[in-house]
Amino acid sequence: MADRIEPRTLRGFRDYTPELMLPREAILDKARKVYRSYGFAPIDTPALEYAEVLLGKGGDESDRLVYQFKDHGDRHVALRFDLTVPFARFAAQYIGQLGTPFKRYHMGPVWRGENTGHGRYREFWQCDFDTIGTTSNAADIEVVLVIHDLMRAIGFERFQIRVNNRLVLNGLLESLGLREKAVPLLRSLDKLLKIGPEKVAAEMVEAAGVSPDQAAQVLKLAGLQGSNAEVLDRLEKEFAGNEFAAEGARRLRELIEVTKAVGLPEGEVKLDLSIARGLDYYTGTIYETFLGDLPGIGSVCSGGRYDNLAGLFTKQTLPGVGSSLGLDRLLSAMEELKMLPSVSTPAPVLVVQFVAGRLGDYQRVAGRLRAAGVGVEVFPEAKKLPAQFKYAEQRGFRVALIAGPDELSRSVWNVKDLLRKEEQKGVPETGVVEAVQKVLAGGAS
Amino acid sequence: MADRIEPRTLRGFRDYTPELMLPREAILDKARKVYRSYGFAPIDTPALEYAEVLLGKGGDESDRLVYQFKDHGDRHVALRFDLTVPFARFAAQYIGQLGTPFKRYHMGPVWRGENTGHGRYREFWQCDFDTIGTTSNAADIEVVLVIHDLMRAIGFERFQIRVNNRLVLNGLLESLGLREKAVPLLRSLDKLLKIGPEKVAAEMVEAAGVSPDQAAQVLKLAGLQGSNAEVLDRLEKEFAGNEFAAEGARRLRELIEVTKAVGLPEGEVKLDLSIARGLDYYTGTIYETFLGDLPGIGSVCSGGRYDNLAGLFTKQTLPGVGSSLGLDRLLSAMEELKMLPSVSTPAPVLVVQFVAGRLGDYQRVAGRLRAAGVGVEVFPEAKKLPAQFKYAEQRGFRVALIAGPDELSRSVWNVKDLLRKEEQKGVPETGVVEAVQKVLAGGAS
Numbered sequence: 001m002a003d004r005i006e007p008r009t010l011r012g013f014r015d016y017t018p019e020l021m022l023p024r025e026a027i028l029d030k031a032r033k034v035y036r037s038y039g040f041a042p043i044d045t046p047a048l049e050y051a052e053v054l055l056g057k058g059g060d061e062s063d064r065l066v067y068q069f070k071d072h073g074d075r076h077v078a079l080r081f082d083l084t085v086p087f088a089r090f091a092a093q094y095i096g097q098l099g100t101p102f103k104r105y106h107m108g109p110v111w112r113g114e115n116t117g118h119g120r121y122r123e124f125w126q127c128d129f130d131t132i133g134t135t136s137n138a139a140d141i142e143v144v145l146v147i148h149d150l151m152r153a154i155g156f157e158r159f160q161i162r163v164n165n166r167l168v169l170n171g172l173l174e175s176l177g178l179r180e181k182a183v184p185l186l187r188s189l190d191k192l193l194k195i196g197p198e199k200v201a202a203e204m205v206e207a208a209g210v211s212p213d214q215a216a217q218v219l220k221l222a223g224l225q226g227s228n229a230e231v232l233d234r235l236e237k238e239f240a241g242n243e244f245a246a247e248g249a250r251r252l253r254e255l256i257e258v259t260k261a262v263g264l265p266e267g268e269v270k271l272d273l274s275i276a277r278g279l280d281y282y283t284g285t286i287y288e289t290f291l292g293d294l295p296g297i298g299s300v301c302s303g304g305r306y307d308n309l310a311g312l313f314t315k316q317t318l319p320g321v322g323s324s325l326g327l328d329r330l331l332s333a334m335e336e337l338k339m340l341p342s343v344s345t346p347a348p349v350l351v352v353q354f355v356a357g358r359l360g361d362y363q364r365v366a367g368r369l370r371a372a373g374v375g376v377e378v379f380p381e382a383k384k385l386p387a388q389f390k391y392a393e394q395r396g397f398r399v400a401l402i403a404g405p406d407e408l409s410r411s412v413w414n415v416k417d418l419l420r421k422e423e424q425k426g427v428p429e430t431g432v433v434e435a436v437q438k439v440l441a442g443g444a445s
Numbered sequence: 446m447a448d449r450i451e452p453r454t455l456r457g458f459r460d461y462t463p464e465l466m467l468p469r470e471a472i473l474d475k476a477r478k479v480y481r482s483y484g485f486a487p488i489d490t491p492a493l494e495y496a497e498v499l500l501g502k503g504g505d506e507s508d509r510l511v512y513q514f515k516d517h518g519d520r521h522v523a524l525r526f527d528l529t530v531p532f533a534r535f536a537a538q539y540i541g542q543l544g545t546p547f548k549r550y551h552m553g554p555v556w557r558g559e560n561t562g563h564g565r566y567r568e569f570w571q572c573d574f575d576t577i578g579t580t581s582n583a584a585d586i587e588v589v590l591v592i593h594d595l596m597r598a599i600g601f602e603r604f605q606i607r608v609n610n611r612l613v614l615n616g617l618l619e620s621l622g623l624r625e626k627a628v629p630l631l632r633s634l635d636k637l638l639k640i641g642p643e644k645v646a647a648e649m650v651e652a653a654g655v656s657p658d659q660a661a662q663v664l665k666l667a668g669l670q671g672s673n674a675e676v677l678d679r680l681e682k683e684f685a686g687n688e689f690a691a692e693g694a695r696r697l698r699e700l701i702e703v704t705k706a707v708g709l710p711e712g713e714v715k716l717d718l719s720i721a722r723g724l725d726y727y728t729g730t731i732y733e734t735f736l737g738d739l740p741g742i743g744s745v746c747s748g749g750r751y752d753n754l755a756g757l758f759t760k761q762t763l764p765g766v767g768s769s770l771g772l773d774r775l776l777s778a779m780e781e782l783k784m785l786p787s788v789s790t791p792a793p794v795l796v797v798q799f800v801a802g803r804l805g806d807y808q809r810v811a812g813r814l815r816a817a818g819v820g821v822e823v824f825p826e827a828k829k830l831p832a833q834f835k836y837a838e839q840r841g842f843r844v845a846l847i848a849g850p851d852e853l854s855r856s857v858w859n860v861k862d863l864l865r866k867e868e869q870k871g872v873p874e875t876g877v878v879e880a881v882q883k884v885l886a887g888g889a890s
Contacts, residue, residue: 039822261805377484
């Protein structure tokens with residue numbers, strides 16, 4: 001064929017080979033299990049929606065990043081750029097039928113035509129969970145428990161969930177007479193970890209129009225140090241007269257107390273008044289999660305409470321709270337921390353095809369193992385053994401099962417531990433499952 | 446807000462509420478496990494690609510159905526309309542690094558701007574699995590084993606996997622002197638189940654330009670009845686002189702023998718010479734799968750062998766064989782057969798919030814159950830009990846855990862079986878997991 005087409009992907013989009021995809025599926029599977037274990041139910045929405053629905057009133061800077069076009073019916077459509085707007089539309093449409101409180105998770109790809117680089121992709125996954133239809137602090141507290149279980153399930157022992165409350169931040173700003181400048185001030189404060197206090201102060205002066213002295217005061221209050229109990233005590237003392245700040249402090253105290261009562265380790269949940277989250281719609285508790293061994297990568301699970309999810313679509317007020325797992329950031333972190341196995345097979349066992357024409361025997365023993373929950377690939381050709389073992393090594397199989405004419409005539413199998421290079425010979429077919437499981441469990445073969 | 450936006454989805458697109466999404470996730474999860482248990486590894490490719498890559502030389506009728514547009518960089522891009530073309534592009538790009546044989550599964554949404562109606566959606570999921578880089582019949586046979594395990598895992602006991610081989614069909618046509626009319630004839634034959642023999646014969650006459658007598662002969666041969674052994678014997682006798690047909694018959698015989706040796710039930714795998722598959726690129730074994738209790742819905746898992754996957758992108762010849770699970774058709778069938786539970790919670794247990802301020806206790810007992818693998822939702826507000834029980838009933842919770850001030854002071858729990866309306870009172874906290882598991886296992890509460 002003379003005019004072949006160059007096989008390539010668009011800039012900012014990537015393929016997932018098995019080596020990348022296996023860890024991604026593992027995280028998604030663990031997230032799914034944790035979300036479900038708290039009663040969050042799965043939903044899905046279309047990738048493509050009316051542009052009007054996704055962009056709202058539009059005109060925003062960020063709208064430029066949205067993939068939008070005219071479809072076959074000349075409708076103005078767009079690819080979803082997050083899972084929050086579709087959830088708002090979904091909630092407006094179905095909340096009457098679903099009832100409240102409603103807890104959902106939603107995991108799927110979103111698309112943004114952003115500048116690439118710095119590990120930014122134009123297609124990436126979000127993994128959101130939210131409880132809507134209740135203002136109860138129980139839902140806010142549960143977010144912390146879910147994040148804890150998520151991080152543990154994924155394999156992290158050392159991490160910190162930093163919490164704050166916008167009510168407290170607003171109280172702080174009010175005490176400084178800066179309440180009406182909350183939006184630009186908090187947007188600047190959110191950059192504290194990234195750019196440091198000096199640049200944040202400069203930005204506050206420039207963007208919010210406060211004096212350098214006021215910026216310093218905001219930073220001082222936000223930087224309030226101490227144990228959770230100390231910070232709470234000071235907050236309650238200093239802002240007792242501020243109704244909103246006092247309510248924020250009360251909710252934070254309950255969060256700290258309950259997560260402790262439930263048994264979360266000391267220090268894992270940390271009050272941090274400098275956590276602001278950039279998004280304007282948060283109104284209560286806010287969350288960020290940092291890895292103990294790689295805090296510099298930024299928060300891997302963030303979220304917060306909002307007063308009204310779906311005001312653009314319905315007159316029903318839907319308060320809620322939730323968070324989102326940063327799948328790609330987490331995968332990068334795990335790669336950097338060498339937490340990802342370099343394996344490209346989901347099945348640990350390879351049945352070597354020693355003799356052509358004995359496929360029934362090879363698939364039968366494989367079936368025994370599959371029935372016991374062990375994944376088994378049968379090599380599809382009776383190639384020379386070294387070629388089959390090379391294949392096994394490249395893919396990262398852990399065990400090989402081998403039977404030539406002699407073994408087949410005696411109904412026995414050789415079980416080879418490919419990692420330790422040890423071989424157990426002449427295992428009767430009824431003992432194969434046990435022998436393989438022993439190798440997989442790390443015992444001697 | 447005066448100018449609210451109407452919450453709606455595009456025609457042909459649908460939302461998945463938990464009630465729809467829970468069964469979809471269950472099927473995807475089972476498919477994932479079965480694919481993996483045979484060593485098929487997951488991959489993913491972007492939803493959006495260069496239009497040139499997805500459309501090939503283009504100009505086809507079907508290209509009109511593809512969503513395509515100019516992106517921010519004025520590139521001509523398109524949404525994938527199947528998972529086969531992206532796999533061809535992927536294989537051309539990575540096969541050198543991945544090596545052969547290469548087994549992959551790929552599950553994800555695809556988009557087609559088709560006319561809606563008859564349960565057709567413009568966004569739907571495909572669940573493909575393929576082995577490429579080998580012509581070995583072992584890979585063809587394995588497809589049948591995978592389909593068997595898939596159907597069983599999803600919950601079907603009665604189904605039939607019908608197999609045929611394009612080599613045999615072509616041999617049949619050659620014996621009638623109609624080899625060069627294979628493409629239109631097989632495309633017509635593929636409609637046999639849908640429109641019946643008379644209309645197929647008429648279409649053959651019209652579209653392939655054969656005589657009514659020739660059409661009748663094709664249908665007669667394709668309708669060859671009998672047990673697998675009888676059909677094979679006749680094929681081998683009648684087409685012994687035709688090299689291709691004989692090879693096709695040999696491969697079918699081995700497939701029948703091995704699947705029997707592995708233990709698949711008699712009659713589950715059926716030779717059916719009328720199975721043609723409409724797609725032109727199949728060249729060997731072809732598969733269709735019918736439900737015993739709902740054959741009329743059509744094949745729920747179909748596929749075949751092809752000579753070359755990625756000729757459009759690489760000079761390397763990549764033969765392969767695979768199949769695709771029809772997720773949406775399967776879900777419709779399961780709905781019709783009342784195989785779907787009408788539950789909208791992924792967690793079977795609800796902890797009632799009886800007393801405000803005792804959230805630590807409620808989440809602690811929930812945590813015990815979660816650690817034992819049982820999903821538990823804690824109701825977020827201390828609402829009146831009837832409201833909480835109504836919520837439990839609507840969502841389909843199976844068990845409620847209740848503890849008021851008295852129970853909490855004694856560290857005991859009431860375990861209520863919401864289905865049988867039975868309540869076990871005063872269960873000590875250490876016994877809650879066992880008591881709940883007993884209810885869930887269907888035993889008396």
